Amino acid sequence: xxxxxxxxxxxxxxxxxxxxxxxxxxxxxxxxxxxxxxxxxxxxxxxxxxxxxxxxxxxxxxxxxxxxxxxxxxxxxxxxxxxxxxxxxxxxxxxxxxxxxxxxxxxxxxxxxxxxxxxxxxxxxxxxxxxxxxxxxxxxxxxxxxxxxxxxxxxxxxxxxxxxxxxxxxxxxxxxxxxxxxxxxxxxxxxxxxxxxxxxxxxxxxxxxxxxxxxxxxxxxxxxxxxxxxxxxxxxxxxxxxxxxxxxxxxxxxxxxxxxxxxxxxxxxxxxxxxxx
Amino acid sequence: xxxxxxxxxxxxxxxxxxxxxxxxxxxxxxxxxxxxxxxxxxxxxxxxxxxxxxxxxxxxxxxxxxxxxxxxxxxxxxxxxxxxxxxxxxxxxxxxxxxxxxxxxxxxxxxxxxxxxxxxxxxxxxxxxxxxxxxxxxxxxxxxxxxxxxxxxxxxxxxxxxxxxxxxxxxxxxxxxxxxxxxxxxxxxxxxxxxxxxxxxxxxxxxxxxxxxxxxxxxxxxxxxxxxxxxxxxxxxxxxxxxxxxxxxxxxxxxxxxxxxxxxxxxxxxxxxxxxxxxxxxxxxxxxxxxxxxxxxxxxxxxxxxxxxxxxxxxxxxxxxxxxxxxxxxxxxxxxxxxxxxxxxxxxxxxxxxx
Amino acid sequence: xxxxxxxxxxxxxxxxxxxxxxxxxxxxxxxxxxxxxxxxxxxxxxxxxxxxxxxxxxxxxxxxxxxxxxxxxxxxxxxxxxxxxxxxxxxxxxxxxxxxxxxxxxxxxxxxxxxxxxxxxxxxxxxxxxxxxxxxxxxxxxxxxxxxxxxxxxxxxxxxxxxxxxxxxxxxxxxxxxxxxxxxxxxxxxxxxxxxxxxxxxxxxxxxxxxxxxxxxxxxxxxxxxxxxxxxxxxxxxxxxxxxxxxxxxxxxxxxxxxxxxxxxxxxxxxxxxxxxxxxxxxxxxxxxxxxxxxxxxxxxxxxxxxxxx
Numbered sequence: 001x002x003x004x005x006x007x008x009x010x011x012x013x014x015x016x017x018x019x020x021x022x023x024x025x026x027x028x029x030x031x032x033x034x035x036x037x038x039x040x041x042x043x044x045x046x047x048x049x050x051x052x053x054x055x056x057x058x059x060x061x062x063x064x065x066x067x068x069x070x071x072x073x074x075x076x077x078x079x080x081x082x083x084x085x086x087x088x089x090x091x092x093x094x095x096x097x098x099x100x101x102x103x104x105x106x107x108x109x110x111x112x113x114x115x116x117x118x119x120x121x122x123x124x125x126x127x128x129x130x131x132x133x134x135x136x137x138x139x140x141x142x143x144x145x146x147x148x149x150x151x152x153x154x155x156x157x158x159x160x161x162x163x164x165x166x167x168x169x170x171x172x173x174x175x176x177x178x179x180x181x182x183x184x185x186x187x188x189x190x191x192x193x194x195x196x197x198x199x200x201x202x203x204x205x206x207x208x209x210x211x212x213x214x215x216x217x218x219x220x221x222x223x224x225x226x227x228x229x230x231x232x233x234x235x236x237x238x239x240x241x242x243x244x245x246x247x248x249x250x251x252x253x254x255x256x257x258x259x260x261x262x263x264x265x266x267x268x269x270x271x272x273x274x275x276x277x
Numbered sequence: 278x279x280x281x282x283x284x285x286x287x288x289x290x291x292x293x294x295x296x297x298x299x300x301x302x303x304x305x306x307x308x309x310x311x312x313x314x315x316x317x318x319x320x321x322x323x324x325x326x327x328x329x330x331x332x333x334x335x336x337x338x339x340x341x342x343x344x345x346x347x348x349x350x351x352x353x354x355x356x357x358x359x360x361x362x363x364x365x366x367x368x369x370x371x372x373x374x375x376x377x378x379x380x381x382x383x384x385x386x387x388x389x390x391x392x393x394x395x396x397x398x399x400x401x402x403x404x405x406x407x408x409x410x411x412x413x414x415x416x417x418x419x420x421x422x423x424x425x426x427x428x429x430x431x432x433x434x435x436x437x438x439x440x441x442x443x444x445x446x447x448x449x450x451x452x453x454x455x456x457x458x459x460x461x462x463x464x465x466x467x468x469x470x471x472x473x474x475x476x477x478x479x480x481x482x483x484x485x486x487x488x489x490x491x492x493x494x495x496x497x498x499x500x501x502x503x504x505x506x507x508x509x510x511x512x513x514x515x516x517x518x519x520x521x522x523x524x525x526x527x528x529x530x531x532x533x534x535x536x537x538x539x540x541x542x543x544x545x546x547x548x549x550x551x552x553x554x555x556x557x558x559x560x561x562x563x564x565x566x567x568x569x570x571x572x573x574x575x576x577x578x579x580x581x582x583x584x585x586x587x588x589x590x591x592x593x594x595x596x597x598x599x600x601x602x603x604x605x606x607x608x609x610x611x612x613x614x615x616x617x618x619x620x621x622x623x624x625x626x627x628x629x630x631x632x
Numbered sequence: 633x634x635x636x637x638x639x640x641x642x643x644x645x646x647x648x649x650x651x652x653x654x655x656x657x658x659x660x661x662x663x664x665x666x667x668x669x670x671x672x673x674x675x676x677x678x679x680x681x682x683x684x685x686x687x688x689x690x691x692x693x694x695x696x697x698x699x700x701x702x703x704x705x706x707x708x709x710x711x712x713x714x715x716x717x718x719x720x721x722x723x724x725x726x727x728x729x730x731x732x733x734x735x736x737x738x739x740x741x742x743x744x745x746x747x748x749x750x751x752x753x754x755x756x757x758x759x760x761x762x763x764x765x766x767x768x769x770x771x772x773x774x775x776x777x778x779x780x781x782x783x784x785x786x787x788x789x790x791x792x793x794x795x796x797x798x799x800x801x802x803x804x805x806x807x808x809x810x811x812x813x814x815x816x817x818x819x820x821x822x823x824x825x826x827x828x829x830x831x832x833x834x835x836x837x838x839x840x841x842x843x844x845x846x847x848x849x850x851x852x853x854x855x856x857x858x859x860x861x862x863x864x865x866x867x868x869x870x871x872x873x874x875x876x877x878x879x880x881x882x883x884x885x886x887x888x889x890x891x892x893x894x895x896x897x898x899x900x901x902x903x904x905x906x907x908x909x910x911x912x913x914x915x916x917x918x919x920x921x922x923x924x925x926x927x928x929x930x931x932x933x934x935x936x937x938x939x940x941x942x
Contacts, residue, residue, distance in 0.1 A: 056535050088538030095536070100529035105551050105627055115537045150627040166537065307780075314781030319793065326797040333797065429676075433929075437869050437921040439876050442896050442914030445903055453904050570786035574877050588789070589881055592796050604793045608785050615784075 004174055004206040005031040005053065008067035012048050012057060020062075023048040025230035031174070035200065035207040037217030037238075039252070040227035046210045049227070050176045053208070054093050055083050070174070089119040092167035093176040094196075097183035098159025102151035102166075109135075109147030112166045119170050134165040138195050157188035161195060168199060174206040182211070193220060214241075214252045226252070228275050248275055304619055308612050315608045320364050323601045324351065333597045336377055368605070374598035378591055383602035386587060391606070392477030393463060394576070394583030398568040400480075400503035405510025405568075406561055410550075412511070413518025417526060418545055428515055435512025440571055444505050444578035451501055459497040461580035468494055502579040506571055510564045517560040521553035528552075555626045562618030566611050670934040677930020683923025691739040698733035703888045705729030712906045723908045725899065731912050734890035738913070741891045742920060745806055745875045746868045752810035754864050757817025762852045764818065765825025766844065776822070779815045787812040788874055795883040802885040805878045809871055820863055824856040858935050866928035869921035876917050892917050 012024040024045040029036070040046040052063050055075065068075045070091065075083060087093075095101035103111055112131045116122055122130070128147070135143035138161040151159055160180065167175065180196065181189040197220065200207050211217050217224055218238040226234040226249045234246040244250050248271070327333035331347040348354070352363045367373070373383035416428040451457045459465065463479065464472070472491045474482040480499070483491040525531070526549050534544045569584075576585035584603055591599035640647045642658075649666070653659035671677055690697060699719065705711075705728030715723040715731075722731040764775040782790075787809075794808035828834060829852075837847055878884035879893025887894060892913040899910030 051532075054536055056532055084535075084538050084540065086538070087536055093533075093536040095529055095533055097529065101533040103530045103534070103548055103552070105555065105625075106548075114539070118538050152628050163533070166533075310777060311781050311784050314777065315784055318781065318785070318790075322793050322797045326794075433922060433925050434918070437873075437918055437925050439873055439880075439893070439896070439914055439917045439921075441877065441880050442910070442917065445896070445900060445910055446907075446914070449903055449907060566786065570788050573788055573792070574880070577881070588792065592792060592881065592883065595796070597796065600793055600796045604785070604789050607789050611786060612784050 002069075002072055003030040003032050004071065005208075006067050006069040007031075007049075007053065008065060010049065010052060010063075010065040010068060012045070012052050012061055012063050014058075014061045022230055023061075024052060027225075027227070027230075027232055029225060029232070029235070031206050031208065033173075033204050033206050034223065035209060035221040037209045037211065037221035037224040038227060039211060039214045039217050039224055041212060043229075044227040045230040046212075046227050047178055050093065050178050050208060050210050054087060054091060054176060056087075056093070085119065088115050088167070088172070089170050090173050091176070092170075092172040092174070093178060094160075094163055094167055094180045096179040098151065098156060098163050099183070101163060102159060104151055107148050107150055108154070108162045112162070112169055115166055115169050131165070131169065134169045135162070137168075137199065138162070138165045139191075140165075155188075156184050157192055160184060160188075160192050164192075164196060164199070168203070171203065172205065174208070175200065176208045176210065178210045179212070180209075181216075182213075214249075228271075233275060246275075247272075300623065301620065304616055308616050311612050312609060315605060315612070316365060316368060317361070319601045319605050319608075320361050322604075323597055324353075324360060324364070325357070327597070330597075333595070334374065334377070336595055373602035373605070376591065376596055376599040378594045378596045378599065383599050386599065387584060387602055387606050389477070390582055390587045391584050393479075393581060394569060394572050394585060396478050396480060397499065397502055397506065397572055397576070397581060397583060398565060400499055401506025401568045401571075402510050402561065402565045404504055404507025405514050405564060408507070409511035409514030410518050410557070413515040414522055414545060414550060416515065416519040417522035420523065425519075428519065432512040432516045435508055440505065440509060441574040441578050443508075444502070444575055447501055447505060448578065458501045459494065461578070462498060463495070463582055464491070464498055465494050502575050502581055506568045506575055509571055510568055513564045513567070514557075514560060518553065518557060521556055522549055525549040525552045555622060558621045558625055559618045562614050562621070566614045569607055569610060667934045671930050674930045674933060676926050677933070680923045680926025680928075680930060683919060684927055687739055687743065687920055687923065690736055691743045694736040694740060698730070698736045700730035700733040702729065702734045702737040702890045712902065712909065714906070715908050715912075722912050723906075725895075725909045726902065726906075731895075731909065734895060735892070735913060735916050738890040738892050738895065738916070739920075741802065741885055741889065742872060742875070742917075745802070745809070746871050746924075748806045749810045749813055749871050750864050750868070752807075753813035754817055754860060756810075757814040757819075758821050758853060758856060758860060760814070761818040761821025761823075762825050762848050762856060765822040766829055766848050766852055768829075772822075775818070779818045782812065782815040783819075785812065787870075788877060791874060791878060792881070792883065795878060800883045800886060802889070802891070805875060805884040808878070809874050812874075813867065813871065816867070817860055817863060820859055821853075821856045824859055825852050828852075828855060862928060862932045862935060865924060865931055868924035868928070872917060872921045872924070 007030065008028045010024055010027045011022065013020045013022045027045070027049050038046045038049060048057065051057050052065075053068070053075070057063050063076070065076060070086065073086075075086075102108070106114075109128070109131055112134060113124070113127045116127045116130060132143040132147060135146055140146050140158065140161055146154065146158070146162070151162075154162065160183075164180075177196065181192050184192060193216075199205075207221070209217055209221050214224070214226075218241050221238055224236045224238055224241070225232050226236070226244075226246065228248050234244060234249045236244060236249070241253065244253060323333070324330045330351060331344050331353060332339075334351075335343055335347055352360050355363075371384050373387075375381065376383050376386055379386055412428045412431070416425040419425055448461065452460060468491050472479075472483065472486075472488060475485075476482055480492065480495050483489075483495055522545075526545075531544060531549060534548050539548070572581070572583060573585035573588060575581065576583045577589050580586070584607065588600055588603040590596075591603070640650065643661075647658065648662045650658065650662060653662055699721075705724065707728045710717075710720065710724045710728040710730075712726055713720050713724040715721065717723060720730050720732070722735070724730055725734070760775050760779065764772045764779075790812045791805070791808040794811060795804050798804040798808065834847065834851065837851055842850075875884055876891075876893030876896070879891045880897045882894070882897060885891030885894055887898070895913035896910045899906070899908075899913070903910050
């Protein structure tokens with residue numbers, strides 16, 4: 001069976017005044033209907049990998065890959081319009097902070113309706129019903145009321161649920177979640193993750209979970225890619241986290257405190273030039 | 278709001294109206310003090326700066342007894358603060374004095390000519406907004422391209438060109454040489470006898486009465502001064518639109534909109550522009566106010582019988598009451614437009630609406 | 633002195649761009665150099681600078697450059713000659729005066745207006761703004777109300793009323809424009825002052841016992857200068873246009889002074905047949921105010937990279 005997503009030697013570079021910056025430098029992996037975590041510090045290229053798959057890289061950037069296949073469709077070779085119509089329909093992405101990623105002057109309900117109407121011929125009445133259903137699916141208790149609220153009128157957790165609803169309402173096959181809980185309060189994080197977890201399981205989606213938090217990713221995903229300076233330095237299954245070989249991964253793991261142990265001095269994340277080679 | 282309360286939603290409906298009303302109250306108080314200050318300034322200009330205010334009002338050819346009468350009316354023998362109080366009472370009752378030039382009360386004159394200026398400034402603003410917003414959007418979307426540079430230069434020239442000069446050249450070209458537009462003035466003399474305006478806004482009146490010949494003639498008269506003012510408004514609006522759009526297009530909600538699979542056209546014209554529209558309203562209001570000012574020179578060139586021409590004619594004839602009356606009215610309209618744009622801003626932006 | 637001094641030649645590029653300036657002067661020059669480089673990358677801004685430098689040059693050497701007397705014309709032989717007529721590059725006006733010579737001399741009046749308005753209005757705005765921002769409280773409230781009142785007037789209309797009361801003439805026009813120009817400067821200076829009123833270095837100076845007067849004069853005002861200069865430069869074009877408008881209405885410089893706006897007004901009567909009489913001064917105004925706008929834009933982008941291109 002063909003995998004859901006095949007990425008081979010993905011490269012993303014940005015031209016700047018002082019020369020080109022290579023954000024992603026040869027990332028390869030493939031994904032079935034499973035959960036893959038991508039972990040790395042900021043600037044490691046994890047977010048740009050996700051955006052390149054979605055086709056959301058800024059215009060001036062250069063995106064190349066030996067293969068970038070969604071099912072058996074070549075994402076880089078297809079006309080822009082077809083690729084656009086895949087977004088939101090079969091490929092979707094959740095962004096970090098609902099405070100910025102929802103349009104502030106549009107009600108939440110209409111923003112979700114917009115996704116539906118872009119991809120399906122559907123009457124306004126049916127669209128509204130579908131959206132209310134979706135809002136319920138992300139465990140919003142009174143969807144009728146939330147439908148008419150503006151983003152600034154809801155809490156962060158509620159906003160992120162609306163974001164999830166907006167991206168999943170068309171039933172995509174692959175979801176990329178780019179730090180979906182990093183901007184939320186700790187208590188809300190777990191609830192949002194639980195909702196995401198349930199929906200991904202129920203609908204049998206593939207998931208790419210991009211985060212800086214190795215522990216979080218490992219509890220949530222089947223496999224983890226560790227990225228550093230635009231490359232994958234290690235691929236692990238979540239069960240075997242403690243067998244990490246690469247010193248960078250070990251460093252990430254060591255950053256976490258353990259109950260009952262005293263650590264002086266606190267470990268500092270090491271970075272060595274040769275890892276980036 | 279407690280972070281634990283995950284269904285927490287800030288309460289909206291009840292608070293909305295009082296917040297709006299209190300903002301309105303605050304602004305009205307501010308507008309009132311500004312108006313008071315405005316009158317203080319015009320009082321100062323009219324009564325304190327001139328060596329003999331009575332002479333400044335009636336002119337130095339007036340007979341002695343007239344000058345004396347005015348002196349008494351103004352209370353020039355009283356202390357300044359009492360004079361100011363008299364001035365305020367007069368203005369409050371709509372008395373700006375009598376125009377030497379027209380011998381009418383200044384307020385009557387202003388009410389007669391002001392619709393013409395409003396009509397011209399409105400046409401100018403419509404032209405400026407209809408062309409300026411798309412140009413600004415284009416410049417922002419194609420940032421750094423030739424189109425962006427062209428829009429930038431069009432705007433800069435608009436900021437730099439003397440309006441009365443451009444008006445003169447435009448008249449020579451489009452009226453004298455090409456004959457595309459009508460001669461200076463508001464409408465052909467023939468229609469002065471056949472057409473009776475009801476509101477003073479001739480275009481509206483003519484359309485209302487179904488006088489299509491008159492509408493066409495009015496259009497041929499207003500198009501050139503309107504386009505000229507429109508150009509200045511365009512320069513400002515396109516520049517600000519570009520800046521606002523660049524800001525909106527770099528926001529995360531634009532990435533989210535792309536991730537939903539929306540077309541670029543919808544993202545630009547619906548999502549980004551709808552957000553940029555909130556500050557743009559203020560810009561358009563400011564540009565409208567600016568056109569009222571620009572009309573002073575434009576009306577002189579195009580013999581447009583509005584407030585600008587009234588003020589400059591009065592200036593030329595040292596008709597101080599008329600000049601100051603016109604100044605107060607334009608200042609008051611400025612304050613009013615600011616109030617209006619602030620209120621519009623609040624209704625357009627859901628974030629300020631409920632705050 | 634140090635190793636760096638030996639390896640890097642003073643006043644070289646490396647010296648200017650050094651991360652570790654050895655002296656105050658090197659730091660200042662280095663900063664200026666960085667601003668200059670950003671400015672230099674902007675061709676339109678350079679064009680603006682060239683225009684303004686040319687204006688200064690022309691104003692300084694009008695006496696040498698002008699081929700004819702700007703006030704006395706040749707009424708008998710040279711009335712209303714078209715551009716290119718022998719000896720009259722831009723033609724002559726109705727009094728037989730060479731338009732080019734009048735434009736060259738007129739540049740002095742233009743420069744006089746912008747410089748005087750800037751010299752009057754900018755310090756007033758700076759003082760009102762910094763005092764208002766630093767003092768806060770009711771002083772701030774009162775000063776800002778006054779500023780708002782002046783902002784509420786349309787500039788040109790207020791200037792018209794003022795000149796009507798003061799009487800026409802270039803001095804009164806300058807005064808009137810200055811009176812209408814200071815409020816935005818006060819706003820800017822106040823906003824700048826507010827941003828660093830609470831900052832550590834102001835507290836440090838306060839602790840050392842400096843009087844509020846000294847703090848405002850020596851520490852607050854200098855920091856407001858760069859944004860003020862940009863704003864004044866951007867306003868220059870508007871000042872020129874207002875002055876020309878007043879001149880056009882006969883309220884600014886009086887004949888026979890070769891003020892550009894007044895020249896357009898006197899050419900208006902001949903506009904259909906002798907277009908150049910009114911057209912030439914307008915072109916001069918356009919070029920000069922365009923120059924100030926380009927320069928101001930470039931300065932803003934160079935001094936404040938955040939805003940660049942916006």
